Amino acid sequence: MTVTDLVSYEDALAAYDPVMGLEVHVELGTKTKMFCGCSTTLGADANSQTCPTCLGLPGSLPVVNATGVESAVKIGLALNCTIAEWCRFARKNYFYPDMPKNFQTSQYDEPIAFDGYLDVQLEDGEIFRVNIERAHMEEDTGKSTHIGGATGRIHGARHSLLDYNRAGIPLIEIVTKPIEGAGERAPEVAKAYVAELRELIKALGVSEARMEQGQMRCDVNLSLRPQGTEKFGTRSETKNVNSLRSVERAARYEIQRHAAVLSSGGTIIQETRHFHEDDGSTTSGRVKEEAEDYRYFPEPDLVPVAPSREWVEELRATLPELPRVRRNRLREEWGISAHDMQSILNAGAVDLITATVDAGADSASARKWWMGELARRANEDGVELAALPITPGQVARITALVSDGSLNDKLARQTIEGVLAGEGDPDTVVEKRGLKVVSDEGALGTAVDEAIAANAAIADKIRGGKVAAAGALVGAVMKATRGQADAARVRELILEKLGVEG
Amino acid sequence: MPGITREEVAHLARLARLELKDEELDHFAGQLDDIIGAVARVSEVADQDVPPTSHPLPLTNVMRPDEVRPSLTPEQALSGAPAQEQQRFKVPQILGEE
Numbered sequence: 001m002t003v004t005d006l007v008s009y010e011d012a013l014a015a016y017d018p019v020m021g022l023e024v025h026v027e028l029g030t031k032t033k034m035f036c037g038c039s040t041t042l043g044a045d046a047n048s049q050t051c052p053t054c055l056g057l058p059g060s061l062p063v064v065n066a067t068g069v070e071s072a073v074k075i076g077l078a079l080n081c082t083i084a085e086w087c088r089f090a091r092k093n094y095f096y097p098d099m100p101k102n103f104q105t106s107q108y109d110e111p112i113a114f115d116g117y118l119d120v121q122l123e124d125g126e127i128f129r130v131n132i133e134r135a136h137m138e139e140d141t142g143k144s145t146h147i148g149g150a151t152g153r154i155h156g157a158r159h160s161l162l163d164y165n166r167a168g169i170p171l172i173e174i175v176t177k178p179i180e181g182a183g184e185r186a187p188e189v190a191k192a193y194v195a196e197l198r199e200l201i202k203a204l205g206v207s208e209a210r211m212e213q214g215q216m217r218c219d220v221n222l223s224l225r226p227q228g229t230e231k232f233g234t235r236s237e238t239k240n241v242n243s244l245r246s247v248e249r250a251a252r253y254e255i256q257r258h259a260a261v262l263s264s265g266g267t268i269i270q271e272t273r274h275f276h277e278d279d280g281s282t283t284s285g286r287v288k289e290e291a292e293d294y295r296y297f298p299e300p301d302l303v304p305v306a307p308s309r310e311w312v313e314e315l316r317a318t319l320p321e322l323p324r325v326r327r328n329r330l331r332e333e334w335g336i337s338a339h340d341m342q343s344i345l346n347a348g349a350v351d352l353i354t355a356t357v358d359a360g361a362d363s364a365s366a367r368k369w370w371m372g373e374l375a376r377r378a379n380e381d382g383v384e385l386a387a388l389p390i391t392p393g394q395v396a397r398i399t400a401l402v403s404d405g406s407l408n409d410k411l412a413r414q415t416i417e418g419v420l421a422g423e424g425d426p427d428t429v430v431e432k433r434g435l436k437v438v439s440d441e442g443a444l445g446t447a448v449d450e451a452i453a454a455n456a457a458i459a460d461k462i463r464g465g466k467v468a469a470a471g472a473l474v475g476a477v478m479k480a481t482r483g484q485a486d487a488a489r490v491r492e493l494i495l496e497k498l499g500v501e502g
Numbered sequence: 503m504p505g506i507t508r509e510e511v512a513h514l515a516r517l518a519r520l521e522l523k524d525e526e527l528d529h530f531a532g533q534l535d536d537i538i539g540a541v542a543r544v545s546e547v548a549d550q551d552v553p554p555t556s557h558p559l560p561l562t563n564v565m566r567p568d569e570v571r572p573s574l575t576p577e578q579a580l581s582g583a584p585a586q587e588q589q590r591f592k593v594p595q596i597l598g599e600e
Contacts, residue, residue, distance in 0.1 A: 030568050037571030046589040047576040055579060067568035088556060095519055097593040145590065154597050161590035164579070293517055298556035306562040 005260045009184075009252060012224075012259030018186040019232050020179040020251060021221035022130075024197055026172045027140060027214070028071050029207045033168035034139045035062030035105060035302070042213070046163040054168035056101030061301050064089075064137075068170040069112070070315065071206035072137045073307055075172055076113025077316050078200055079132045084112050086306045089137070089299040097162055098141035106173075108296040111136035112305065118200070120192040121324055122185065125338045130193050131177040142167040172206075178232065186222075187251035194218050194247050195345065199323035202351075211242050212384070218247050222254040224262060233258070234268040238282050241275050244346070249280040257282070323350075330354065334363040347375055348385050355392035356399075365399040366392075373413055377420060390419050397426045410483045411435045438485045444477075447485070448493045451476040462498050470494050505535045 033040060036053035052060035076083050090108035116132035143166050148158030174197065182189040198216055201209040209216040223235035236258070238250045258268055272285035321329075327350060331341040344350055349370045356366035370385065374395070378385045398415055401407040407415060407430065418429030430436060438444055451473050452459045461469045470491055477490045495501070508531040515522045515530075522530065573579075576589050585592035 032568050032570050037566070037569065038573045039570045045576060047579045047591070049573050050579045051571075051573050055574075057582075063564060063566045065568050066565035069565060086562070093517075097591070097596065100591075144596075145588075146596075147587075157597075158595060160593050160596055161587055162593060163590050293513075295517065300556065303557055303559065303561040303564045 005264075006253075006256040007259045007263060009256055012255050013184045015227060015263060016224035016233075016255075016259050017180075017183065017227050017229075018251075018255050019223050019225065019235075020176075020182070020186055020190055021235070022176045022179070022190060022193060022247075023219040023221070024174045024194060025140075025217045025219075026075070026174065026201055026207050026209060027216070028068055028170040028172060029205075029215075030065055030067045030071070030170055032065055034065050034068050034137070034170035035168060036060075038165075038168065040169050044165055047165065049165040050167070054100075055164060056099075062105065062299075064302060064305065065170060068137065069305055069307070071170070071204075072112050072135065072172055073312060073315050074204050074206060074319065075174070075201065076116065076135050077312070078204055078319055078322070079113065079116040079118055079135060079174070081113035081116030081132060081135060083307055083312050084110060084114070084305075085309075086110075086304055087112050088304045089302045090296045091299050092138075092294045092296055094294055097160065098144055099167060100142070100162075100164060104138060104141065105299055105302070106138035106296075107136035112307070118193065118196060119324065120189065120196040121327075121338075122188055122192055123339065123342050128182065128185075128189050128192070130179055130189070133175045133177045135172055135174045138171045138173055140166050140169040140171050186255065187248040190220060190251045191244050191248035195244050196324060198244075199345070199350075203320045203323050203326075205320075210384075211244070214242065217242055220247060220250050220254070222251060222258070223268070224255065224258045233262070234270050236268060236271060236273050236282075238273045238275050239285065243277075246275060246277060246280075250275045250282060253280055253282055334367065336367070340367075344371060347371060349375070352385060352392055352395075356395045359393045359396035361396040361399040362403075365402070366395065369395050369399065369412075369416070373416055377416075388420060389422065390416065394419055394426055401426065401430065405486050405489070406430070406436055408437055408483070408486060411437065436484065438481045444481070444485060444490065444493060447477050447480045448473075448490065448497060451480065452494070452497060459498060462494070462500055465500070467495070467500060506531065506538055 030040060032038060033054055036051050038049045038051050038054055041049070053062050073083055087107060087110035089105050090110075091103040092106045092108070093103045095102055111134040113135040114133065116135075118130050118132060119127050120130060121127055142162050142164040144154075145161045145163070146154045146157035147161060149156035154160070176193070179186070179189060179193075194216075198209045198211070201207050201216070207215055211217070218241045220238045220241055221235045222238070223233040225231060225233045236254055238254060241247050241250045254273075261268055269284075273282040274285055275282050327341055327345065330350070331338065344353065344367070347370075349367075352370050353363065353366045356370065357363050374388060374390065375385060378388055381388075395416075398407065398412050398419075401415070402409065402412050411430075414433065414435055415426050415429050418424070418433055419426060423429050423432060438447075455473055455476060458469050458472050462473070473494050474487055474490050477494075478485055478487060508527055511531040511534060512522070512527055515527070580586045580589070580591065583591045
């Protein structure tokens with residue numbers, strides 16, 4: 001395979017204007033599937049969560065999940081959409097073994113929610129409005145394992161194995177209108193949109209929206225048109241881009257690739273493309289042999305959904321504070337910059353810090369531990385911050401121990417290490433590891449006396465007014481107490497004994 | 503005039519993964535054209551005030567609570583599968599050599 005030629009991002013943007021369309025699939029967090037009562041619990045034994053309905057056996061009949069419909073309406077409302085007064089499901093017919101029914105139950109020309117928008121905030125604080133075309137209800141497909149190919153890919157596989165546990169899990173597909181006018185910020189807008197949507201979905205409580213687990217997936221449609229023209233160019237569709245960073249990289253790569261093709265006189269082929277995490281490139285999927293022909297028709301086995309206006313208003317009244325509004329409120333309460341808040345959002349730490357503050361910590365300490373030591377550990381272990389085995393309550397307890405002088409920062413880090421290693425809650429770790437700051441004034445006084453005696457020259461300098469030299473003696477005492485002293489108190493004692501005003 | 507051409511029948515047959523011989527295409531194209539023509543007469547009598555019907559019953563909002571019901575066992579689920587492996591449905595090669 002030859003490496004695709006790219007033009008530089010700057011050159012691409014000088015000549016062309018990008019237009020994007022983003023399709024996001026969200027797996028709902030319902031207990032059961034969209035059209036049957038099978039469990040949706042992850043990690044179950046293969047084919048242990050299926051029934052005649054989701055296997056498409058003759059004579060079975062689907063009935064829609066009330067919570068699934070409610071979640072769809074909530075998402076629609078949060079996206080400022082109009083909620084359909086009456087809409088139907090449709091069969092999308094295709095032959096592919098990931099759906100045993102040979103069709104996917106979806107919605108076609110009557111989505112439950114349409115014509116909305118989501119305001120997203122870029123890193124510099126600018127608000128960009130992304131218009132929403134529609135949000136509709138459908139179901140996920142089964143999971144294929146391809147056997148016999150070199151890399152587990154479908155190409156070259158001899159046969160494939162299907163697990164239908166995931167077939168029928170509720171999905172909401174959210175489709176934007178063409179995103180125009182983002183210019184060079186198009187990749188950033190794409191990433192910010194998916195990030196904001198993820199926060200919104202989590203705030204609504206309809207899904208955990210974990211991208212790394214495939215609970216939220218994004219397809220990036222992108223085309224270029226020459227600067228100053230109106231007509232859209234031919235688009236490519238990069239499928240299943242499964243992290244925020246990848247959404248940005250995929251958009252950026254496609255802008256550079258399209259520009260290279262167009263500026264050398266070539267034409268863009270309308271096709272699906274695969275994104276590669278390792279180098280951020282995309283490669284061609286199958287070029288469709290013929291126009292898609294799904295022969296959609298109204299699903300005869302499901303009756304129409306007609307959300308009453310009363311119910312819609314009831315649901316509207318339950319909507320939580322929008323994540324962007326909440327973040328701006330927290331940013332002001334915490335007294336931090338937009339950039340710091342963005343870092344906290346990207347690290348997935350907003351809720352963790354809030355919960356730590358609710359558990360009694362001050363916001364500066366809560367931010368310090370989550371964005372410092374704990375973020376470092378999460379990064380090292382390659383896990384999400386929220387997946388670390390430490391709770392906001394435990395972090396709050398550690399900050400309390402620091403602020404009452406029982407722990408200094410070094411000992412607090414060791415306490416965190418102990419909690420993460422499963423040694424128990426912070427107080428247990430402090431007790432077991434003997435991490436308490438030496439607050440016994442007698443023992444500390446002795447250590448200070450020894451340090452002064454051993455460093456007479458420095459002590460003289462301090463007596464002579466060079467208070468800054470006290471640092472060296474503090475260091476000596478900390479070393480002697482193996483870090484278990486309160487450095488501020490040690491400094492006070494040194495200055496007191498040498499008769500100098502701090 | 504509604505109707506269906508031989509080409510359209512061939513296209514539908516391919517979408518439905520049905521292998522039809524030339525004489526079968528001729529045969530079915532004629533039959534399907536007759537059927538569609540007969541059904542089309544309904545639209546001639548239905549005026550603007552008669553909406554297309556997708557559901558014969560005047561029902562909406564039939565929903566079930568989000569409560570788990572027992573599933574089939576994997577053995578039951580796989581009992582009708584022509585082939586299985588690793589407790590999964592085994593299907594023939596999906597993409598041919600390219």
